[in-house]
Amino acid sequence: MEGLIMWLDFPVYASAAILCWLAASGLFLTSGKKLMNQMAAGLSAAGTTFLLVFIVILWIHIQRPPMRTLGETRLWYAIFISAIGLASYLRWKYKWLVSYSLGLAMVFLIINLQHPETYDKTLMPALQSPWFIPHVIVYIFAYAMLGASSLVALRNLFFVPTEKTIQGAIQMADNLVYLGFSFLTLGLLFGALWAKEAWGHYWTWDPKETWAFITWMFYLVYIHYRFRHPSEHKKAMAILTASFAILLICWFGVNYLPSAENSVHVYSE
Amino acid sequence: MSNKNSRKTRTNPWSYRDGTIVTVAILSLGFAIQAASGGIVIRIAGFPWNLVAGLIFLAILLSAFVLWRKHRAMKWLGSVKAALPAILGFTFLVLLMGFVKQDVEPKNALSRLFGLTHLIKTWPFILINLYLLILLGIATLKRLTPFNLKNTGFFLNHFGLFLVLFSTALGSSDMQRLSMNCYKNQDVNLAVDASGKSVEMPFTVKLLNFTIDEFRPKVTIIETKTGQPFSEKVKERFELMDRDSFNISGFRINVVKFLENSGKVGDSFEAWNEPGSAPSAKVRVTNLTNHSEISGWICSGSFANPAQVLELNDQLSLAMLPAEPRKFSSELDIQAKNGKRVATTIEVNHPFKMDGWMIYQQGYNTEMGRWSNLNVLELVRDPWLPIVYLGIFLMMAGAGFLFFTGKPKNGGTNHVA
Numbered sequence: 001m002e003g004l005i006m007w008l009d010f011p012v013y014a015s016a017a018i019l020c021w022l023a024a025s026g027l028f029l030t031s032g033k034k035l036m037n038q039m040a041a042g043l044s045a046a047g048t049t050f051l052l053v054f055i056v057i058l059w060i061h062i063q064r065p066p067m068r069t070l071g072e073t074r075l076w077y078a079i080f081i082s083a084i085g086l087a088s089y090l091r092w093k094y095k096w097l098v099s100y101s102l103g104l105a106m107v108f109l110i111i112n113l114q115h116p117e118t119y120d121k122t123l124m125p126a127l128q129s130p131w132f133i134p135h136v137i138v139y140i141f142a143y144a145m146l147g148a149s150s151l152v153a154l155r156n157l158f159f160v161p162t163e164k165t166i167q168g169a170i171q172m173a174d175n176l177v178y179l180g181f182s183f184l185t186l187g188l189l190f191g192a193l194w195a196k197e198a199w200g201h202y203w204t205w206d207p208k209e210t211w212a213f214i215t216w217m218f219y220l221v222y223i224h225y226r227f228r229h230p231s232e233h234k235k236a237m238a239i240l241t242a243s244f245a246i247l248l249i250c251w252f253g254v255n256y257l258p259s260a261e262n263s264v265h266v267y268s269e
Numbered sequence: 270m271s272n273k274n275s276r277k278t279r280t281n282p283w284s285y286r287d288g289t290i291v292t293v294a295i296l297s298l299g300f301a302i303q304a305a306s307g308g309i310v311i312r313i314a315g316f317p318w319n320l321v322a323g324l325i326f327l328a329i330l331l332s333a334f335v336l337w338r339k340h341r342a343m344k345w346l347g348s349v350k351a352a353l354p355a356i357l358g359f360t361f362l363v364l365l366m367g368f369v370k371q372d373v374e375p376k377n378a379l380s381r382l383f384g385l386t387h388l389i390k391t392w393p394f395i396l397i398n399l400y401l402l403i404l405l406g407i408a409t410l411k412r413l414t415p416f417n418l419k420n421t422g423f424f425l426n427h428f429g430l431f432l433v434l435f436s437t438a439l440g441s442s443d444m445q446r447l448s449m450n451c452y453k454n455q456d457v458n459l460a461v462d463a464s465g466k467s468v469e470m471p472f473t474v475k476l477l478n479f480t481i482d483e484f485r486p487k488v489t490i491i492e493t494k495t496g497q498p499f500s501e502k503v504k505e506r507f508e509l510m511d512r513d514s515f516n517i518s519g520f521r522i523n524v525v526k527f528l529e530n531s532g533k534v535g536d537s538f539e540a541w542n543e544p545g546s547a548p549s550a551k552v553r554v555t556n557l558t559n560h561s562e563i564s565g566w567i568c569s570g571s572f573a574n575p576a577q578v579l580e581l582n583d584q585l586s587l588a589m590l591p592a593e594p595r596k597f598s599s600e601l602d603i604q605a606k607n608g609k610r611v612a613t614t615i616e617v618n619h620p621f622k623m624d625g626w627m628i629y630q631q632g633y634n635t636e637m638g639r640w641s642n643l644n645v646l647e648l649v650r651d652p653w654l655p656i657v658y659l660g661i662f663l664m665m666a667g668a669g670f671l672f673f674t675g676k677p678k679n680g681g682t683n684h685v686a
């Protein structure tokens with residue numbers, strides 16, 4: 001089928017993206033020159049563009065939004081996390097952040113290269129809704145930003161920063177969390193409105209919903225903790241790291257939990 | 270609740286420690302009542318008692334705030350020191366829900382005793398909700414007085430959540446979810462609830478027509494003896510028959526003829542459009558390793574006709590899977606008691622609203638598939654929904670504020686009363 005034929009091309013696009021990103025990271029990390037940084041930014045954008053082109057062609061070929069399978073969500077994740085890494089570089093000039101983001105995006109591509117799945121064209125009726133795209137895009141946006149924030153957290157936990165450097169870094173983590181959390185909230189609420197349209201109730205505590213809610217609660221804890229304890233950096237960063245672990249469970253792990261048999265959200269093969 | 274060993278509690282007697290104690294006490298009390306009541310699942314009283322209780326709660330919350338707003342305990346109730354442990358306590362319950370499968374028969378005595386399989390209907394859940402409502406209510410009131418535009422985002426997020434929690438908790442008992450079985454051209458005005466009790470509806474529904482649009486079926490290669498899929502790799506297991514030729518697991522399939530509705534006549538299939546007809550295809554299959562060719566019919570079969578597979582060699586066969594629905598829809602004629610009459614078509618994701626009821630396309634006789642003469646509608650009435658939606662919209666606006674304003678630069682505490 002055509003969707004599958006498209007996925008046979010995937011290694012080409014993915015390798016192109018990975019090569020661009022490796023080069024970009026290399027330039028970012030080794031050179032201090034302005035021109036080199038600009039080139040690195042260009043390469044990083046080029047890598048993202050390769051994937052965008054791929055996903056647009058894929059979308060046209062399979063005639064449905066490519067947002068259903070885990071493989072497809074990973075692809076969006078790679079696109080958004082690389083784009084956000086670049087955007088945050090352009091805004092904040094953190095070179096390490098863009099390299100980390102590209103690294104993470106590459107991990108998602110490599111997982112996809114090693115575990116191709118079926119990408120069949122059928123989409124069950126409940127998923128054929130105008131809510132589908134905004135719901136998933138908003139979530140992926142949220143995940144990408146929160147993922148980036150956890151990179152900041154991990155860096156602060158392991159590379160002991162000085163009092164001077166931490167201010168900027170922690171502010172960046174906060175910014176990313178606020179942006180990511182606002183999208184996470186929107187995703188949750190879009191999901192509720194959609195569920196009401198499709199299933200008759202806005203919240204059924206389906207396992208995926210439950211885990212999405214748990215994720216949301218963890219970031220809520222971070223926001224409230226930071227608000228009243230602006231100088232307890234280490235603890236805040238620990239909360240942020242834990243939140244990301246929960247987010248990963250919500251995304252990958254739920255399918256394997258005993259509580260999740262028959263969940264309407266578990267991605268089909 | 271002071272503790273002489275702790276410097277923090279001495280300087281500030283209403284601290285995280287107290288927040289933790291209160292939250293743990295609420296959860297323990299909840300589980301204790303739950304166990305004492307013998308694992309009975311709770312129902313909150315229905316209208317008008319839930320409304321009365323809600324109004325009394327609001328009145329008490331408001332007057333307590335006005336009367337004691339200067340009291341340390343009241344300040345504490347509106348602070349992060351109470352909020353954080355409470356949020357964590359709630360998270361703990363939701364985590365339990367994340368690990369224990371919900372809405373099933375409890376597997377062991379422990380889950381039966383504490384209601385672990387029906388957590389949202391248990392005492393600890395309801396009590397922690399009530400506690401969160403109190404905290405949210407007081408935090409909102411605290412930030413609202415004196416009014417400061419800078420607190421708009423805070424208000425939208427916290428009051429929005431307050432409304433959602435408040436109305437879902439109180440409204441749960443007023444919500445009705447019924448299902449109605451409709452047969453073609455029959456007037457129905459009875460529906461049944463989850464416990465099987467019949468409920469008379471304020472309108473009659475007549476199913477005029479039920480249609481299913483289907484995707485083209487998929488084909489797969491199976492081991493003839495076991496009927497199991499041949500390929501271990503999920504990726505290669507199925508192919509959608511939406512093109513004239515494609516490869517699957519080392520075979521090339523050419524579709525010579527595809528019949529959407531067919532029946533078996535002798536050794537082949539012919540177009541036939543009656544209940545029980547099924548898709549079928551005449552295919553030419555080439556083995557890509559030895560280039561041998563086989564032709565024949567495959568058919569997914571239906572409730573009336575057996576499936577037809579094509580044997581490719583002594584081990585493998587090509588089989589067609591039942592087509593998957595793309596869309597199902599029902600044409601309904603609805604006649605209300607007050608004389609109003611409407612004709613409408615509903616489908617999944619496109620419910621219809623009638624006199625306070627939402628009518629959803631739920632299911633059909635899947636065995637009969639397209640020929641189903643039974644259509645199951647879901648009827649939902651949720652009078653508290655507008656308040657839930659108001660809360661949801663406030664929170665959406667609040668999310669907009671989080672996005673645009675981000676984290677307050679100074680830690681945000683300077684516009685806090």
Ligand code: HEM
Nearest residue numbers: 227347348349352356401404405408423426430677681685
């Ligand atoms: C679960 C129940 C919640 C409770 C009990 C709670 C309680 C509180 C409290 C007490 C504060 C500090 C206020 C002060 O010191 O004056 C606060 C701050 C804050 N809360 Fe919540 N909150 C809850 C849920 C939420 C939600 C759902 C959101 C966002 C969607 C949120 C976002 C914030 C933000 C952003 C702040 C910082 C205040 C500011 O920027 O003005 N909270 N919360």
